[in-house]
Amino acid sequence: MKILVINGPNLARLDIRDSSIYGDFNYPQLKSFIEESAKSHGFTADVRQSDDEATIISWLHEAADNSTPVIINPAAFTHYSYAIRDAAELVKSPLIEVHLSNPLAREEFRHTSVISGVANGTIGGFGPNSYALAISALKGLTK
Numbered sequence: 001m002k003i004l005v006i007n008g009p010n011l012a013r014l015d016i017r018d019s020s021i022y023g024d025f026n027y028p029q030l031k032s033f034i035e036e037s038a039k040s041h042g043f044t045a046d047v048r049q050s051d052d053e054a055t056i057i058s059w060l061h062e063a064a065d066n067s068t069p070v071i072i073n074p075a076a077f078t079h080y081s082y083a084i085r086d087a088a089e090l091v092k093s094p095l096i097e098v099h100l101s102n103p104l105a106r107e108e109f110r111h112t113s114v115i116s117g118v119a120n121g122t123i124g125g126f127g128p129n130s131y132a133l134a135i136s137a138l139k140g141l142t143k
């Protein structure tokens with residue numbers, strides 16, 4: 001089964017983001033890790049990244065049209081994009097929100113997620129393993 005993994009703004013630049021928060025790996029390494037984790041659970045992961053809100057919305061529409069399960073790290077859009085929330089709500093297959101860091105343990109503006117309310121669940125704070133945990137949760141949800 002195919003799953004769509006959407007990564008939001010600035011996640012392609014993990015190479016220059018604060019490694020004490022996001023870990024010591026770059027985006028290609030994260031992408032490979034997600035692809036391998038998916039494979040070990042019998043999924044094929046289509047892993048994408050965009051800094052652009054409209055592009056992410058179009059990918060969510062695509063997942064809604066094709067009934068594709070979604071794992072999404074909306075990055076900073078998590079905290080304020082009602083447009084991404086509305087698009088995520090259109091996805092009727094399972095949708096899991098993930099974060100590398102634990103936003104609740106960081107600045108106050110990161111404590112709000114406008115996405116969580118339309119996700120099956122949220123996993124944050126485990127670095128790349130947040131994605132592996134989400135893949136494992138998807139396995140249960142798509143049985």
Ligand code: DQA
Nearest residue numbers: 073075076099100101103110
């Ligand atoms: C993030 C957390 C967000 O607050 C932040 O804006 C990001 C990454 C995470 O994966 O920890 O860009 O979603």
